[in-house]
Amino acid sequence: MARKKSTTADSAPTAAGGSKSAARSERDRTTARKIENLADGVVSAARKKGDPSLDIPIRSLSNVSFNAKRAILEMGDARQTRNLFNLNMAKKYMQTLLIASASKQLIDAGKTASIRQLYYMSKHTIKGSKSEKTFDEQAESDGIIEDLEVGIDALREELHVFADSRGAMVGEITLTDAGDTIDCTRMGTGGYGIPSIVEPDIIQFKKCTAKFILHVEKGTVWRRFVEDRFWEKHRCILIHGGGQPPRGVRRLLRRMHDELKLPVYCVLDNDPWGYYIYSVVKQGSINLAYESRRMAVPDAKFIGVSAFDYERCGLSDDVQIELDDQDRKRAKQILEYPWFVGKKPWEKEIGKMLKNGFKMEVEAMINKRLTYLTEEYVPMKLKDQKQWLD
């Protein structure tokens, strides 16, 4: 078997084949420098016999706003100072430096870790105490990771921390992943599993003949499109995120949209959850607003399933799932998101769903005909821009 270690190491030193001695990527050098600066601040405060402190932007809702011009969620300027010599802050201060140090260790080793692994890396008994731990549970370290991300302006992926991966891709694109060439036209029925970290030093786009990206909600729907070779007929990339798309999928969508100039079309369930997934793909999530500028795709279009499709497509009542109170409540909340407010087509859409009194799943389209979804419904949607929601 031909080994390819050398190629991998050449083209993507910090990725799968990473080693301690390998030259770090520009991205890694930048992140490492940011962490070093953080540490230098502590040292210089200590030398001056001052109170070392960190300055962390506030991540709560009060500091998140919708930038209408850029059409994404953004974090405001409010910041919080975290002092070492303050009983209420000392533990969090120490935790922040521990996480920064673990991240630095990962970068130096050319390795990555999950948020759970980072928790275990950073957990130990505090010296001088009997059994007090630096972290008692993962929820603590997860929050600190987010603090560090905003504190030094580095994405989690840049800190070498990965999330669980979900989602798959096929279609008219060839990319390299850690030096391996992945031709997404030749990935069978399984597809290319989208990793959690898809930054440019790991994944590079090599060749793309696709004209657009079709993003569907679930693997079961994606499979129907793959099986019908939709990507070949329509020259596109087919991607799913296993429900709410994870960070890797969102970042990959954004990179393909930006770098390959590909429009992104979403086919999601006609329910509040589907609307919300669209909103996350397009504007970002409220919790992680600071990442929107690198993960959101403000140009993404919602092409279905629309509440108007029930009548438009002559669907039978077999596809109806009654809305419950929770659905109605969520729908009203979504209507109040700043990026939906004042958008007549969205008000009509969500209003129509509420009036229908039912939701509809993409998978229900099979009730009409086995290939209705892939051969009639979506092609019709792609053709008629008037049906798109923005």
Place this chain on the structure above:
Amino acid sequence: MARKKSTTADSAPTAAGGSKSAARSERDRTTARKIENLADGVVSAARKKGDPSLDIPIRSLSNVSFNAKRAILEMGDARQTRNLFNLNMAKKYMQTLLIASASKQLIDAGKTASIRQLYYMSKHTIKGSKSEKTFDEQAESDGIIEDLEVGIDALREELHVFADSRGAMVGEITLTDAGDTIDCTRMGTGGYGIPSIVEPDIIQFKKCTAKFILHVEKGTVWRRFVEDRFWEKHRCILIHGGGQPPRGVRRLLRRMHDELKLPVYCVLDNDPWGYYIYSVVKQGSINLAYESRRMAVPDAKFIGVSAFDYERCGLSDDVQIELDDQDRKRAKQILEYPWFVGKKPWEKEIGKMLKNGFKMEVEAMINKRLTYLTEEYVPMKLKDQKQWLD
């Protein structure tokens, strides 16, 4: 871009590139014949003015037993007759034929559907009624799919029904999936997404230089092995099933074990859930006992994490997660499974976990050292067969 439609169609007519006119595989012809026989029985009963009936093996626990010689779960001989002319059975009878008919439609079209899609395919208003539906919810059709599987002795995959897919694979194997060649040594950090249907007419093994299969529980652990290129150093296949492995992963493990003569080693969390996953991989699940003979791997070995590893490996108390009542209850249940009963090493193992009073995750190994898991722990386990549990 070179199109490969023809190659695909030649080599795997019923898979991704399936078309109505394509020659069906032997597997499909066999399944279609079984469904036709089912239908013929109805017709001939009707002609004789008899009461059409179906004979369905009983799937409840009372009809499941452990075959100690073959070391898998098996279904017994108890059967239930489902008559059309019986008010209590007529609806289920009708539902069984509807699902059989939908499956036949899928086979004829060379397409597949999810269990949810099958529900929507088969749902309609019963003729002559005002609004009575053939199926009210998916739970009904899911049960009927299982009935049909045992009734005509065909795996779900043979009925062209797929489950949601999870899990990924890399390592020293090259396979074809619907005619596409997938070299698992060149799948980057994302890996090959394991599809739900991995039957021999879709997936064929082409070349394998691996000496064993390492099955890990979660994607986050799998990534650590991928990143450290464990599969290359140890010449193996690395696979994960995203927690409890889905059908596609289990069937693929079994096929690679049988056809490529590869031993299967499991690295799972040291908790009742980890023991249970091992049990499912090895003997099958109680719910779907009838599938064990094609999905279980009775020779699979549990190589870690063992409750004895805490002391054996000198782990710190940072890795401990206290057992709760639920854990203790599950552990005792597992000890009573017939395939654990009387196995001294397993009694010791589970007894030790209960005595420890804590569970341990594979991810916790990073607490010791960043590459402890992949460079020390698992290599040590692979070398010392005395540490394996069977």
